[in-house]
Amino acid sequence: MQNTIKSSVTFTGTGLHSGRVVRMTIHPASAEYGIWFRRTDVEDRDAFVPARWDAVTDTRLNTRIENADGVSVSTIEHVMAALAGCGVHNALIEIDGPEVPLLDGSSKAFVLSILSHGLRRLDAPVRALRILKPVSVRQGDALATLMPSDALRIEFHIDFEDAAIGQQTKGLNMSNGAFVRELCDSRTFCRQADIDAMRARGLIAGGSVTSAVVVDGEKVVTPGGLRHADEPVRHKMLDALGDLTLAGAPILGRYVGHRAGHAMTNKLLRALFADPTAYELVECDAAMAARLPGAGVSQADRAAIAA
Known part of the structure; x- marks a missing residue:
């Protein structure tokens, strides 16, 4: 069955390329939702960006995704790996800046927090x-x-x-x-x-x-x-x-x-x-x-x- 996280988990850190301090929260989501990012600092355009292969617009030194309104999120690969490696299929990731926090440069902090909060099984097959x-x-x-x-x-x-x-x-x-x-x-x-x-x-x-x-x-x-x-x-x-x-x-x-x-x-x-x-x-x-x-x-x- 599909999974999401049991409760929201928040991370604060600096983006590798931007140097900007950002706050990012992974929220539970319903079955079939998939993984989406929402830029909470964007109000004048569509703030939702799909974590999907055809939304990738830059792969120089990181993976960046972008929606049709030009709203983007960079360096998503470490948190995406953590979600997959922990078995999370559905989540909404809210972030108040353009780049996922680097933390220690790995997925470790994401994994520890996801596993400490636990997963919730959803009523839909994978x-x-x-x-x-x-x-x-x-x-x-x-x-x-x-x-x-x-x-x-x-x-x-x-x-x-x-x-x-x-x-x-x-x-x-x-x-x-x-x-x-x-x-x-x-x-x-x-x-x-x-x-x-x-x-x-x-x-x-x-x-x-x-x-x-x-x-x-x-x-x-x-x-x-x-x-x-x-x-x-x-x-x-x-x-x-x-x-x-x-x-x-x-x-x-x-x-x-x-x-x-x-x-x-x-x-x-x-x-x-x-x-x-x-x-x-x-x-x-x-x-x-x-x-x-x-x-x-x-x-x-x-x-x-x-x-």
């Missing part, structure tokens, strides 16, 4: 997108593919010059609490040289070494170092889940990303929906629902990441 045949997009050395699978499996490979990252590969089945246990606390990462260049252009005004993993050659600049030896590739998988959630339904398929990112994942969804023979929307029985992202999350999983 429908999933079942991938029927491979769909791929390529751009230069980057490749993203969706192919048939009985559960959502995410596999990712990254390759960076900095020795602190290097080449990393990881794959996970997203059911049975895997996102909560394995991925949700993995932070966004960047190279020191890229930070210097972006700040020179007036970008990442809200970023710091406490809200991202910063590397410089062989050195991890961020105090405390890495949370996982392969934290960068785990974060790429976190981002991929958040961006795939914009499909509007849980995916039963295998996602493979090679040097991919927000742009490639959105292009992949656009390619998928452009080919009606590549997928089908199916009503999930109990066995199928048990294989969806967020299925099987336990309080033990929450306790493990809260420590």
Whole structure:
């Protein structure tokens, strides 16, 4: 069955790119509502923005969605991943600014709050997108593919010059609490040289070494170092889940990303929906629902990441 959260939960923090302090509240929603954002600071236009693949208008360093009136919300991928990874299918997210708060650069705070408030089961079945045949997009050395699978499996490979990252590969089945246990606390990462260049252009005004993993050659600049030896590739998988959630339904398929990112994942969804023979929307029985992202999350999983 579909889920929403039991009660509203609020977060306050700074946007990575805007540097603006924002207040964001996730509210329960009815069955079939999906995920929507509402800009509470907007009064002269439509303030509702759908969390959907065809509303994505910018994928440079984050995922931004925008409605027909030009109202947008940026950096939505971490909260979207948290909702999917906790099994939340319906929610209204109210926010008083243009960008989701970065917090520690991962989905951890979102996950802990969602799980502490609990979920409410709704009287409607979950429908999933079942991938029927491979769909791929390529751009230069980057490749993203969706192919048939009985559960959502995410596999990712990254390759960076900095020795602190290097080449990393990881794959996970997203059911049975895997996102909560394995991925949700993995932070966004960047190279020191890229930070210097972006700040020179007036970008990442809200970023710091406490809200991202910063590397410089062989050195991890961020105090405390890495949370996982392969934290960068785990974060790429976190981002991929958040961006795939914009499909509007849980995916039963295998996602493979090679040097991919927000742009490639959105292009992949656009390619998928452009080919009606590549997928089908199916009503999930109990066995199928048990294989969806967020299925099987336990309080033990929450306790493990809260420590």
